[in-house]
Amino acid sequence: EKGAYPYYMLKEIDEQPTVMRSLIKHYIADDGSVTIDDALLNSMKKADRLYIVAAGTSYHAGLVGKELFEGLMKTPTEVHVASEFGYNPPLLSEKPFFIFLTQSGETADSRQVLAQVNKWGYESLTITNVENSTLSREATFTLLLYAGPEIAVASTKAYTGQIALEAILAKKLGEEKGVSAATSFDVAHELTMVANGMQELVDEKSQYEQIAANALATTRNAFYIGRAIDYDVAQEAALKLKEVSYVQTEGFASGELKHGTIALIEEGTPVIAIITGAKTANHTRSNTQEVLARGANVIKIVSRNLAEDGDQIILPDVHPLLTPLLAIVPCQLLAYYTSLQRGYDVDKPRNLAKSVTVE
């Protein structure tokens, strides 16, 4: 039931602050302590390396997960596309632990890897939105997103839900390992700030509709750029735009653009820069100058504390490891409006199914 909403995608984008609050309610007690099954925590604490396996948007949530597990838990983490892992598995560490990220819990590429992991005899966790789904049943442990059904083909609230749940888990594990970055990370407070920030962003819809009309409605191609955690978001932002608007879009590491791909920049090519990292902000800004000089139509999405005159989209400030949760919201809305402006059914893009149960 989309109620007053014209499309599920818009409803699901709007639900993201609620998803944050629901995760806090399910996983964090009133005193701020995280409540997660001890057996899962013990199994993960023993691991010398985490292997996150997923597809599509869930893979992009895994990229941010790496920042969270390495930042808060200090455990080396690799992120793998399921369809690649299946045929070309990496050399494993002595004590690997596997995390499957999957909204539907039914993605065939991920199921194939889990079957292999079970054959090897390693323990695993599935983070999913669907209770009793195949990947949930076949993994050792499950954590649910409690995000409510996601109907639109383009995943939105599952992405932010997965990242928030990874943050909760990384906080708890880091705390138990005595990592100071984790003990000082008040995850309930930080996610509440995120929920409030998301609400501010979804309340400003007309702004994104306007930017989409000016920059994206008739373009042939587009780029999202960023560095570090902002590059993780750039990749998801690009997938969102391309899958619902059919605009050929690449998510690119800002610094890598000049090593070849900058040849694609023409008069008016949209280049959307994501700037939330204090260490990388100036470097990404100088990359926007390089493309501007070649005629690009530059749009900047910037955290408030790093904002400068002329930046078009300003994000409320949150913890540096959680900025993807805010940065993705304007990108989801830009994708949504671009699709509508180009005359497409945003909930059911061509050639796509909600869950990909074939290899």
Ligand code: F6R
């Ligand atoms: C993109 C999208 C897909 C899925 C991917 C994995 O918006 O929805 O890329 O993220 O097919 O699906 P799940 O998470 O169900 O395993």
